[in-house]
Amino acid sequence: MKIANVIDNLIQYERGEIDVKEFEGLEITGKLTKLRHVTDRDKILYGQKHLNDECTGVVTTCWPSVAVVEKTHEIGANLIICHEAMFWNHGDHTNWLKENHNETFAKKKELLDQYKIVVRRDHDHLHSGIPASESPDGWADGIFYGYAQELGWTKFMKNFNGIPFYFDFPVGTTARSISHHLVTKLNLNGCRIEGSPDTPVRKAIIPFHNLGNANETINLINKEKIDCILTMEMIDFTLAEYIRDSNMLGLNKTIVQIGHFNTEEAGMRYMEKWLPRAIKSSEIPVKFVQSGDMYHFIAES
The missing domain is CATH 3.40.1390.30 (NIF3 (NGG1p interacting factor 3)-like)
Known part of the structure; x- marks a missing residue:
């Protein structure tokens, strides 16, 4: 299955409708509005030229850190489904990084190019809902429902x-x-x-x-x-x-x-369980890779 088809199947599985009052940058209408395939958040963050490559595996994660990119390559996957931005700003704009010759951006981009990895952000669609039989309307916020599932x-x-x-x-x-x-x-x-x-x-x-x-x-x-x-x-x-x-x-x-990230990543951990059903394939390997706790704690004994 092509990477593009995997992404299309995922989008079709998710509810894809939001109350626009809850999302910045959109007109307030107070009624459910159909999400576009591409939103300010949900889009291909990297690897557009590899969308027609065969999908060798999918990694779910909260934030596609350098360590997550390395692990994705190590396990032989070439698609990362993440929840948060990759290049440290809302909308994942990169012109400002290129213009200022940002060293970290250049090195991270080099890794992604070397490994031919596609990164797709799933934010608005995932929050809009995934099927949940316990919910009165059959849908549940994919992140916070996943959080509750992972914690029991x-x-x-x-x-x-x-x-x-x-x-x-x-x-x-x-x-x-x-x-x-x-x-x-x-x-x-x-x-x-x-x-x-x-x-x-x-x-x-x-x-x-x-x-x-x-x-x-x-x-x-x-x-x-x-x-x-x-x-x-x-x-x-x-x-x-x-x-x-x-x-x-x-x-x-x-x-x-x-x-x-530690809170919302639980939803991406739970995604590992339902993603094969969503993408209509049990043959493509799916693995959650933790972004890693962002904090270290040093306390007096």
């Missing part, structure tokens, strides 16, 4: 599409126990906690991106009596300050944070 948390899920993503945990769950579970199941180096590690957790959310202004998230936490925020980003001001003050006042609030 689907029984705690309260919604299947979009974020905030809700979990109702059983009595006895704490920030510490959630952290240990995340680190162990997702093969991470560590975890950050805001507030007491022993904070009891019943209601948890994965919120929208925490990039500074957290007014809406704080209002939601207060209104819904959320105990734990499973943040992708940790910003020292606004949300983290609010959670710390709340915890000090005995209001049972905590943040458990493993990082943006």
